[in-house]
Amino acid sequence: MAWTRAQARAKQQTQQSASYSILDDPSQQISPSEDTKTSENTETFENPETPDNIEEPENLAMPESPVTPVNTTTPMPANADSVPSPVVQKADDRLYSLYSFLSLKEYLARVRSVERLLETGSEGWEIELPQIQRKYQSLRVRLVPWIISFVNENVGDLSDENMNLIIASLEGYCVKKDWATLKEQVPHVAYARLGALFAEALINKFIMEKVFSNPFWYLDGKSGLTDPREDESFSTKLHYLYHRFFNTNPTFATLWKQQTHRLATSTVIDQADGDLSFGQENADRLKARAPFLVDEILASEPLCLLLKKPLEEAKVSLRRNHLIIFFEQASDMMHLCEAYLGGHFEIQHLPELGSSYKCDSDYMTYLAYGQESSSDVSTFDGCEILLVVRPGIVYSHTVAGIASDYDSISNIVEKATVLLAERNEAMQSTGKRKADSLEQNSGSRSVDIDEGRVDPKALKQTHLGGTASGRKVLVRTGLDA
Numbered sequence: 072m073a074w075t076r077a078q079a080r081a082k083q084q085t086q087q088s089a090s091y092s093i094l095d096d097p098s099q100q101i102s103p104s105e106d107t108k109t110s111e112n113t114e115t116f117e118n119p120e121t122p123d124n125i126e127e128p129e130n131l132a133m134p135e136s137p138v139t140p141v142n143t144t145t146p147m148p149a150n151a152d153s154v155p156s157p158v159v160q161k162a163d164d165r166l167y168s169l170y171s172f173l174s175l176k177e178y179l180a181r182v183r184s185v186e187r188l189l190e191t192g193s194e195g196w197e198i199e200l201p202q203i204q205r206k207y208q209s210l211r212v213r214l215v216p217w218i219i220s221f222v223n224e225n226v227g228d229l230s231d232e233n234m235n236l237i238i239a240s241l242e243g244y245c246v247k248k249d250w251a252t253l254k255e256q257v258p259h260v261a262y263a264r265l266g267a268l269f270a271e272a273l274i275n276k277f278i279m280e281k282v283f284s285n286p287f288w289y290l291d292g293k294s295g296l297t298d299p300r301e302d303e304s305f306s307t308k309l310h311y312l313y314h315r316f317f318n319t320n321p322t323f324a325t326l327w328k329q330q331t332h333r334l335a336t337s338t339v340i341d342q343a344d345g346d347l348s349f350g351q352e353n354a355d356r357l358k359a360r361a362p363f364l365v366d367e368i369l370a371s372e373p374l375c376l377l378l379k380k381p382l383e384e385a386k387v388s389l390r391r392n393h394l395i396i397f398f399e400q401a402s403d404m405m406h407l408c409e410a411y412l413g414g415h416f417e418i419q420h421l422p423e424l425g426s427s428y429k430c431d432s433d434y435m436t437y438l439a440y441g442q443e444s445s446s447d448v449s450t451f452d453g454c455e456i457l458l459v460v461r462p463g464i465v466y467s468h469t470v471a472g473i474a475s476d477y478d479s480i481s482n483i484v485e486k487a488t489v490l491l492a493e494r495n496e497a498m499q500s501t502g503k504r505k506a507d508s509l510e511q512n513s514g515s516r517s518v519d520i521d522e523g524r525v526d527p528k529a530l531k532q533t534h535l536g537g538t539a540s541g542r543k544v545l546v547r548t549g550l551d552a
Contacts, residue, residue: 195341196333198411200482200547206407207485210400211461217397218271221390222377224264233376237269240373243420244272244459256457256492261440268438268490270377272460277368278401279418279462285310286328286409286416289356289402290335317415321468322479329413336410357406361398365391412466412482419463419487421456428454428491433548434463435487455492463487467544477545486548 173181226234234250246253257265282288285306292305316324336357337343337350368374369391382390408416417423419434428437430452437451438460464484471477 195337195339195343196411198407200412200484203407203412203484207404207464210397210404211485213397213400214271214274217390217393218267221379221382221386222267222270223379224266226266226269226377229376237273237373237376240371241269241272241276241458243422244276244462246421246426246455246457253457256455257490258440258493261438261490266377268458268460270374272458273371273374273377274368275461277364277371278398281364281367282398282401282405283408283416283418283464286332286405287313289353289360291356317468321415322470325414325468326470329410332406332410336406357402358399361395361402362391364398365394369394408464408466408484412469412484414466414469414480414482417465417467419465420459424456424459424463424487424489426456428452428456428489433483433486433546434465435489438488438490440490451491451494454494456489457492458490459487460490461485461488471545479544481544481546483546483548 229237231250234254238245238248238250238253248256254262261268287306287309290306290309292302292309293300294302313324313328316327333342335350335353338347338354340347343350369378378390408414424432424435428435428451430449437448437454463486465481466484467479467481469480469482471480
């Protein structure tokens with residue numbers, strides 16, 4: 072019997088749906104009875120009755136049914152359960168879309184080859200984050216006796232004008248307030264040694280700017296072995312190039328920077344099996360700059376205002392020599408972070424930390440200036456930060472290990488140490504309520520200090536929010552400061 076157009080179209084759509092259902096859903100089971108099931112659930116048109124008001128078209132050709140593609144090379148197993156479903160595959164058999172043309176064995180071989188490439192020459196550069204943190208803590212402890220010996224702790228003899236000059240020189244480290252206002256907020260115990268705190272902040276700021284912020288400063292930039300002149304702008308240009316690389320691909324850029332430092336400072340056979348003279352030359356240059364940096368900061372007016380004077384000539388020489396040793400170790404510390412640890416340097420001072428103290432932050436700790444200040448950390452939550460005595464040091468976008476579940480790692484080398492404003496009664500009451508709340512919910516927050524933690528605020532503080540959006544980032548705190 073002839074077919075109506077509507078009936079023919081319905082028949083065609085039904086057959087198309089049945090033919091392509093397996094192609095559209097790879098996880099659908101296939102069994103020999105599939106055709107039977109399809110016919111049972113589909114309307115048949117063998118003897119349709121034509122309504123009286125519809126004319127039957129003449130010689131209406133039946134449309135050809137689409138043919139389901141058949142895999143002629145691999146026979147379909149009789150047992151449908153043996154057909155693998157990509158949706159429910161085990162982790163070991165998971166296919167990666169970029170390398171879906173590879174078998175699992177071929178993919179693992181490629182991963183191992185990349186791993187060998189990255190680890191080539193890295194045998195002599197192995198160090199763990201806690202080791203670096205301990206070395207940095209030893210460095211800052213070394214500065215303490217120098218400050219005690221050569222800095223006036225009491226600033227009472229300095230004029231308001233001089234104090235305002237010191238405050239202005241600590242841009243990003245000290246709140247922007249005039250001295251008359253600031254001194255009223257400084258806790259009484261801290262005020263007695265405020266000169267030492269300002270001096271330490273000035274020295275740390277100088278080191279961050281001169282040593283850590285541009286890590287290529289030890290390279291001479293010569294055009295050849297016989298070139299007697301050094302290009303003083305070379306390190307700045309190279310650092311600019313790194314930032315362009317970083318904006319293009321953060322992970323590869325940090326790898327490039329780390330390998331550049333390693334190639335430039337290899338001094339033992341475990342680090343490189345070639346000519347080590349270039350590495351030794353640069354290792355010497357890392358220390359050779361320290362005397363010039365010391366002379367520069369000792370001549371700066373803000374620090375001069377805080378130094379004890381007059382001093383005998385022998386003590387003046389002693390003051391300089393001891394500070395040179397400190398700057399040499401600071402240069403070594405920078406090289407340790409850049410070449411051994413690797414990553415993108417991020418300094419944590421007022422712009423990143425914010426104006427108030429956060430007791431649950433992984434990036435700052437407050438300066439304890441009395442028994443009361445060390446009794447309960449949470450009571451200081453929300454206190455205004457007056458001075459960043461020691462900035463925080465973070466290296467982000469460090470490449471994770473080959474077996475890691477994270478895309479990159481953010482290593483906290485040093486927490487920022489801040490001086491907080493005197494608490495008023497309202498602040499103490501608020502802090503007490505928050506302390507009680509934290510105590511009641513002490514089980515809700517657990518931090519593994521060896522592995523760190525991830526939270527949106529932490530990612531924002533280390534500038535990972537934009538560059539690592541949608542990526543799993545491990546924030547490692549390591550040791551407690």
